[in-house]
Amino acid sequence: MLSSLFLPLIIVIPLLSLLALFLLGEDRSHDVVKASAVLVFIATLATVFQGSSSFILPYLASVGISLHLVVNSFNSILLIMAAIVYLAASLVGDYFIKRNRKMYGLFFLLAEASSLGVFLSYNLFMFYVFWEISEIMMFFFIFVYGGTMRRYAAFKFIIYSLTSSLLLLIGIMLIYANVNPHTFDLSLLMQSAQTIQPGMQLGISVLLLISFMIKMPVFPFHSWLPDAHTEAPTTGSMILAGVLLKFGGYGLLLLLSMLPVARHYSLYIMAFAVFSTVYSALAAIKQSNIKRAIAYTSITDMGIIAVGLAAYNALGSMGALYGMLSHGIAISLLFLIAGTLNETYNTFDINKIKGVIANFTDMTYLFIIGALAAIGIPLTSGFIGDILIFLGSYGTFGLIGLLPITGILLIGAMMLWIIERVFVSRKETEPYAEPDRSVLYSGSMLLFFSILFGIVPFILLGFR
Amino acid sequence: MMGYIAPLGDAFVLLIGAVMSIAVIAGAAITFYRRKRAHLALSVIVYAASALLILYMMLAGGTAQMSIGGFMLINPFSLFFSLIFTVGILLVNIIAYAYSKDYNEFALLASFALIGMYMVAFSLSLVTIFIGLELAVLPAVFMILLSRKSLEAAAKLFVAASLSTALLSFAIVLTYGGSGTVALEQYSGAEILGFAALLFIVSLGFEASIFPFNVLLPDVYSGPPAHITSMLGGVNKKVGFAALMQVLILGFIAYRQAFILIAVLSVFTMFYGNLVALMQDNIKRMMAYSSISQAGYIMIGIAVANAAGISASLFQIFAHMFIFIGVLAIIAWLEGHGKHKINDIEGLHSENRFLSFSLALLLLSLAGLPFTTGFVGKFLIFLSSINSGMVWLAFLGIINSIISIYYYARVIAKVYTGRRVSRGIKVDRGIAAVVLTCVIITLVFGIWPLPLMHITGNAAAALFPAAGAA
Numbered sequence: 001m002l003s004s005l006f007l008p009l010i011i012v013i014p015l016l017s018l019l020a021l022f023l024l025g026e027d028r029s030h031d032v033v034k035a036s037a038v039l040v041f042i043a044t045l046a047t048v049f050q051g052s053s054s055f056i057l058p059y060l061a062s063v064g065i066s067l068h069l070v071v072n073s074f075n076s077i078l079l080i081m082a083a084i085v086y087l088a089a090s091l092v093g094d095y096f097i098k099r100n101r102k103m104y105g106l107f108f109l110l111a112e113a114s115s116l117g118v119f120l121s122y123n124l125f126m127f128y129v130f131w132e133i134s135e136i137m138m139f140f141f142i143f144v145y146g147g148t149m150r151r152y153a154a155f156k157f158i159i160y161s162l163t164s165s166l167l168l169l170i171g172i173m174l175i176y177a178n179v180n181p182h183t184f185d186l187s188l189l190m191q192s193a194q195t196i197q198p199g200m201q202l203g204i205s206v207l208l209l210i211s212f213m214i215k216m217p218v219f220p221f222h223s224w225l226p227d228a229h230t231e232a233p234t235t236g237s238m239i240l241a242g243v244l245l246k247f248g249g250y251g252l253l254l255l256l257s258m259l260p261v262a263r264h265y266s267l268y269i270m271a272f273a274v275f276s277t278v279y280s281a282l283a284a285i286k287q288s289n290i291k292r293a294i295a296y297t298s299i300t301d302m303g304i305i306a307v308g309l310a311a312y313n314a315l316g317s318m319g320a321l322y323g324m325l326s327h328g329i330a331i332s333l334l335f336l337i338a339g340t341l342n343e344t345y346n347t348f349d350i351n352k353i354k355g356v357i358a359n360f361t362d363m364t365y366l367f368i369i370g371a372l373a374a375i376g377i378p379l380t381s382g383f384i385g386d387i388l389i390f391l392g393s394y395g396t397f398g399l400i401g402l403l404p405i406t407g408i409l410l411i412g413a414m415m416l417w418i419i420e421r422v423f424v425s426r427k428e429t430e431p432y433a434e435p436d437r438s439v440l441y442s443g444s445m446l447l448f449f450s451i452l453f454g455i456v457p458f459i460l461l462g463f464r
Numbered sequence: 465m466m467g468y469i470a471p472l473g474d475a476f477v478l479l480i481g482a483v484m485s486i487a488v489i490a491g492a493a494i495t496f497y498r499r500k501r502a503h504l505a506l507s508v509i510v511y512a513a514s515a516l517l518i519l520y521m522m523l524a525g526g527t528a529q530m531s532i533g534g535f536m537l538i539n540p541f542s543l544f545f546s547l548i549f550t551v552g553i554l555l556v557n558i559i560a561y562a563y564s565k566d567y568n569e570f571a572l573l574a575s576f577a578l579i580g581m582y583m584v585a586f587s588l589s590l591v592t593i594f595i596g597l598e599l600a601v602l603p604a605v606f607m608i609l610l611s612r613k614s615l616e617a618a619a620k621l622f623v624a625a626s627l628s629t630a631l632l633s634f635a636i637v638l639t640y641g642g643s644g645t646v647a648l649e650q651y652s653g654a655e656i657l658g659f660a661a662l663l664f665i666v667s668l669g670f671e672a673s674i675f676p677f678n679v680l681l682p683d684v685y686s687g688p689p690a691h692i693t694s695m696l697g698g699v700n701k702k703v704g705f706a707a708l709m710q711v712l713i714l715g716f717i718a719y720r721q722a723f724i725l726i727a728v729l730s731v732f733t734m735f736y737g738n739l740v741a742l743m744q745d746n747i748k749r750m751m752a753y754s755s756i757s758q759a760g761y762i763m764i765g766i767a768v769a770n771a772a773g774i775s776a777s778l779f780q781i782f783a784h785m786f787i788f789i790g791v792l793a794i795i796a797w798l799e800g801h802g803k804h805k806i807n808d809i810e811g812l813h814s815e816n817r818f819l820s821f822s823l824a825l826l827l828l829s830l831a832g833l834p835f836t837t838g839f840v841g842k843f844l845i846f847l848s849s850i851n852s853g854m855v856w857l858a859f860l861g862i863i864n865s866i867i868s869i870y871y872y873a874r875v876i877a878k879v880y881t882g883r884r885v886s887r888g889i890k891v892d893r894g895i896a897a898v899v900l901t902c903v904i905i906t907l908v909f910g911i912w913p914l915p916l917m918h919i920t921g922n923a924a925a926a927l928f929p930a931a932g933a934a
Contacts (some may be wrong), residue, residue, distance in 0.1 A: 160867065162869055170846075
């Protein structure tokens with residue numbers, strides 16, 4: 001079957017591109033990355049639009065580990081989102097990364113292969129392995145290409161992330177040890193994990209929940225994110241916010257559908273998520289660094305997605321998946337523009353950049369529409385995600401489920417305030433440099449998808 | 465049980481003969497002849513041939529075992545360890561050739577040590593283990609003395625080895641008193657044997673760098689030049705584990721307290737190694753503490769005390785040996801350029817890309833990067849301990865992995881940042897070969913661990929004869 005042929009290609013293309021990367025010179029490395037991202041994008045679309053398919057390669061059969069890749073209604077939306085974000089990030093590589101380009105290509109391709117691997121794997125072991133690799137690649141993104149405080153931010157990121165991934169590892173191994181027959185394969189676990197003793201299920205759920213809450217992130221475990229985003233290079237921020245945060249959401253969805261006991265405690269997840277939403281929206285308003293402000297809104301959006309997941313009904317889950325798609329695209333767009341502002345004005349400070357619209361009209365429109373998509377204005381993909389999430393959340397939690405709307409209102413106010421101060425104010429700051437054309441291409445592509453998925457959501461939701 | 469076909473038994477005798485003859489030839493070489501290159505070629509050929517022979521016996525023999533003259537036992541377990549020791553000594557020889565001033569003496573002492581290691585691996589009785597351990601550790605003392613770098617390290621190693629010997633002999637005497645035999649077989653009954661098990665853990669703990677008995681070890685590791693450290697940490701320490709596994713699993717499997725003690729000590733060993741490693745600024749000293757923490761992980765597998773646990777520990781021993789020797793080869797190269805501190809290696813990336821990449825990869829493997837042997841080993845260890853109900857042990861082990869990432873990442877970060885010195889620095893071909901071997905093995909068995917898991921599984925099964933017969 002053709003689709004099961006495309007399936008492993010999604011992971012294999014970036015890995016093969018590594019070969020081209022090593023053979024070609026430093027000057028060509030961004031081209032390799034772009035070509036690879038385009039091919040992955042095509043392979044992902046081809047796979048997803050052919051419907052559900054799977055691919056199995058036995059790996060360590062004796063311990064129940066195989067490379068089991070599956071495309072289904074859950075992950076196809078996330079796959080498309082990841083492919084789009086990686087494509088967008090690859091397009092602006094030339095502009096933002098000017099040194100150590102070959103090494104950047106190595107990190108980028110490994111991150112791409114492993115992030116898509118996380119969404120594709122239907123084997124918990126491989127899920128963990130891909131998760132871990134993409135985290136380590138992100139550490140290097142921040143560490144090697146980051147801003148002035150990169151050491152601190154990179155180490156904070158890696159300590160949080162590895163805590164998260166190792167909690168995940170313990171959880172996965174506990175699941176393995178408690179099911180009969182021992183296996184990591186999700187297609188078997190979806191049935192057999194239900195039979196784990198409730199006490200053990202609760203323990204596993206707590207471990208995994210903390211792990212995913214660190215990754216998403218949700219309130220008490222969020223403090224790595226603003227620092228990581230502020231210091232990461234622009235493309236790194238796009239990938240981190242666009243793709244890596246979604247591992248947490250996807251993991252939460254898997255956890256809830258695997259362990260019935262976890263569902264009984266969904267109110268607690270929801271409580272944390274609501275608090276996180278409001279808290280981070282308030283924190284975002286306070287920021288004077290535009291990238292930091294955007295980073296905080298990303299916590300807000302992920303909180304809303306967590307509410308949708310916690311609702312655990314068809315509308316909520318679908319909304320959360322769609323929200324992740326929308327958030328991935330919108331937040332990458334916002335980080336892209338913020339990064340471009342830094343390249344042209346040499347600062348992220350909201351108070352020092354004035355009147356962008358007078359100089360760069362296109363960037364202003366990109367940011368405004370990105371902000372609207374992040375808030376969830378109709379005709380952008382964010383709206384579809386939000387409406388589904390709140391319908392689902394209202395269905396499960398009642399009126400309390402609508403609380404996170406406060407968060408949306410707050411970040412809406414914050415976004416408009418940023419737009420007012422930075423982009424459309426009367427005063428004008430003189431830019432130091434012109435932005436590159438690639439920003440426009442990459443940004444327009446993200447914009448196109450955000451609006452496309454907002455107007456015709458059924459091209460993706462139809463899979464269900 | 466099926467025996468080996470006769471030529472294989474002969475092959476084993478041939479093997480021991482070959483190693484002994486190289487020792488003799490090395491002695492002659494020192495007396496008459498000062499050419500190092502011919503000597504290295506000879507050592508490499510003999511060790512490589514021995515390694516191939518052991519590998520052949522391993523693959524052809526399957527799970528069979530055979531005793532030679534009632535004093536030595538060939539089984540997958542002993543073959544596994546003898547393979548590790550041979551390859552380890554081979555790699556160490558190449559490093560020493562590049563950086564030791566008196567390579568001939570080093571090679572001679574290393575071949576003596578290897579005979580001792582073989583004795584431990586193939587032993588059927590406590591007495592052979594005792595003699596083998598002595599033979600393995602004393603040459604190391606002389607190696608450190610010969611390097612004229614660190615008298616202190618030699619003295620400390622000697623003190624530790626003497627203490628270990630004294631306690632080991634006492635343990636053997638107690639075992640003989642309790643069971644009436646010095647043969648390695650399952651002991652039971654007399655309470656005095658429990659005390660003997662404790663003494664075995666203490667005495668072998670000196671060799672295997674188990675927590676309270678390893679306080680002298682970092683000085684021993686960081687004093688001498690890197691090629692000697694690579695032998696001490698890469699090969700000699702594994703002898704301690706070979707002996708510990710044989711004695712505890714074959715002899716004292718009935719004494720649960722001994723394994724609980726091992727579990728508790730493993731936690732202390734991991735935390736001690738990792739927490740102190742965090743504060744080191746000398747890279748060799750950091751590696752010494754890191755190898756202590758790795759010993760802690762290996763002990764988890766022993767504490768689990770079933771075939772899966774031992775198999776995982778053997779995997780980790782294999783992984784750690786190659787990683788440690790690879791890193792120490794790079795450190796030997798660094799020392800050759802007068803770089804000892806972690807701060808000195810800033811910007812190493814611009815001086816030599818191959819070694820920087822290898823160092824990063826090997827350290828990430830120690831930290832547990834997926835698709836490297838270090839990760840597979842740790843994963844199997846934690847999985848075995850969770851599977852046998854020791855969740856807390858795996859949990860503490862995993863916490864330690866998180867801690868350890870900090871100091872490995874710090875070194876890697878230094879390598880890839882900082883001032884850019886555009887001039888490349890050449891690497892000795894031997895060092896490059898050793899590092900490349902270690903990196904390839906780390907990656908190949910990390911990506912495709914099945915063959916190695918099969919071998920370690922067989923080796924571990926050999927320690928559990930009762931389960932195998934059933």
